[in-house]
Amino acid sequence: MEKITPFDIPLLNNEICQYLSLKDLARCVQVSKAWSDWFSPALWRDLDCHIRLPYVYLDTFARYQEHVKTMRNIIMKQAGSVFAQVRCTNLQRLEFMQDEEYKDVRRSQLPVLRSLEKMPTLRHLQIVLALDHDNTYKYWIRALEAMPHLESLGLKFEESVDGWVIQRMLHLCHGLQCLSVGLMGYQRGVQAKGLREYKDAKATVETMPEMQLRELSFDQSKFWWEENIFQALLERCPRLERLSLGWTDDRMLFQHLVKTLKENKLSALRHLRMAILYRADLNSLLIEVLSHISCGLESFDCDELVGDDGDDDNPVVQTLIKYHSHSLTRLDLHESRLSFGTFVNLMVGLPCLQNFAAVIIDGTTDGKKDILLNRHWECLGLRSLQLSLRSWRHYATSGDRWMESAEKRTLDYVLSEVAKLTSLRELRIRCYSIDLYNKSRGYLEQLAGLKQLEILGINSTEHYTLGEDEAQWMVDNWPKLLQVYEHGAPAVFKETLLKGRPLVEFFKVPSSY
Secondary structure (H helix, E strand, C coil), X not given: CXXXXXXXXXXXXXXXXXXXXXXXXXXXCCCCHHHHHHHHHHHHHEEEHHHHHHHCCHHHHHHCHHHCCEEEEECHHHHHHHHHHCCCCCCCEEEEXXXXXXXXXXXXXXXXXXXXXXXXXXXXXXXXXXXXXXXXXXXXXXXHHCCCCCCEEEEEECCCCCHHHHHHHHHHCCCCCEEEEEECCCCCCCCHHHHHHHHHHHHHHHCCCCCCCCEEEEEECCCCHHHCCHHHHHHCCCCCCEEEECCCCCHHHHHHHHHHHHCCCCCCCCEEEECCCCCCCHHHHHHHHHHCCCCCCCEEEECCCCCCCCCCCCHHHHHHHXXXXXXXXXXXXXXXXXXXXXXXXXXXXXXXXXXXEEEEECCCCHHHHHHHCCCCCCCCCCCEEEEEEECCCCCCCCCHHHHCCHHHHHHHHHHHHHCCCCCCCEEEEECCCXXXXXXXXXXXXXXXXXXXXXXXXXXXXXXXXXXXXXXHHHHHHCCCCCEEEECCCCHHHHHHHHHHCCCCEEEXXXXXX
C-alpha cells in the first residue's frame, strides 16, 4: 500500500503552503519529484508577471500553466506573445499593468483580446484598452461574451468612448458583481450626432434589466456628465453596496446621486468614496448625499474635503455624526485638513469607528481648546489610527517654552487618549520635530497598554532619538509588533528590536513621513 503523507491531502497541503514564502516554495520543488508535485501548484498559483516572467522560460511556464490561477502586473505587449504559447486553461484572475505606454496598448491589444476569447474560466479581469478602431471594439465584445463566469471587471479607456459602446458593454456585464471604469479620454466638443448617440444609449440603459452590481467605481477626466449613461446605470443597481467616484467637480453628478437616493434606488449603499472636492459649493450637495443614505454608512473615504478653515462645526462632519454615528467604522480623510475641534468631535461622536486617517491642524482658539481637552474619545474599539499633526511649531522638547506651550497640552491630550485604545493594531502619527517614541522625554511609557499593536509608523525626525532602550521597551510591552515603517532608523534600534522580535519587518517610507 502506498504511503500517504500530509502533502497528498489537498486541504492540509494548502494549509502548509500558505505559511511558505515564494523563495521557500521554490526551494521545496527542487528537493525531489514528489516534492515538486506537492509544491508546484502553490508556487505557480499566483504569478506576479512583473517580477517573475522575465526570469521564466515560456516552455517552463507552459509546463505548469494548469496551476496558474492568478496573473498580476502583466504588460500588454508581453501578454500577446505569452498567450500565443501558453493557454492558461484554469486562469481565474488577470490584471494588466495600469501605467503602460499608450502606444504599446494600441499595438498589442488585438492579440490579447483574441486570447481572452479562450479563457472562459476568468472571474476577475483588469485591463487597459484604446477602443479607437472597429476591430478593437468587435474583439472586446467577443471576449466579454466568451467569459460567462466573469464577476469583477476593471476597465481603463485611454481614448474617449462612444456612448453606444459603453451601453453595449454594460448590457453584456449585467451579471457582474464589481465594475470599475476609468474614462481617461477628453472630449473636446461633441457634435450633435454624438449627443444624440449618448441620449439614445442612456435611454437604452434605462430599459435594461436590473444589474447585479455590488461595487461600482467610476473615474473620468472631464467628461460630458449631462449625457453620460452612468446616470442611468446608478438607477439600475439596487444591490449596490460600494460606490467610488473619482471625478467630483460636477454638480450634475451630485444632483443625480441625491435624486437616486431620495427615490430609494440605492437602499443597500454602505460604502462611499469621493476624490478631491475642488469646489466649496459641492459641500452642500455632499451633505445631501450623506443625509439620504438610508441604511447607514459603514465607510466613507474622501481624498480631500474643501478646507476646514478652523471651523470646529464642519457641516460635513456634523452630518456624518448625525446620520451615521452608529454604523460608520471607517473614515479615511488622509489629505483633508481638519481643525483640532473637528477631529475631537469625530472621536467623540463616532463610537463605532475602527479605522481613521486625517491631517489635523491646530487652528482652534485657546478658549475652545480648554473645553475640547476635557472631552474623552468614544471610539475605544479603534484598530487603525493614522494622523498627521500640522502647524505644530518647532520647539526643543526639553525646553521651558515647549513645556508651557499650547501645542504640548494638545499633544498630551491626544497621546493620553491614544493610550486608552487597547484594541489598536496600527498606529502612525506624524508630528514633525517631536520625539513621540523617546523613552525619557516622549510618550512611549504612556502606550504600554497597546498590547495588540502590530504596525508602527515612526517620524523621520525622531530617528536620532531612538536607541537600544526604546527598542527593548517595545520588545517588552508590544508582544504582537510585526511591522515598523521608518526612514533611516539607527542600526542599534533595529538590531535590538530584531533580537527580541525576530519576526519584525522594517519598511522604508519617504523621508517626508
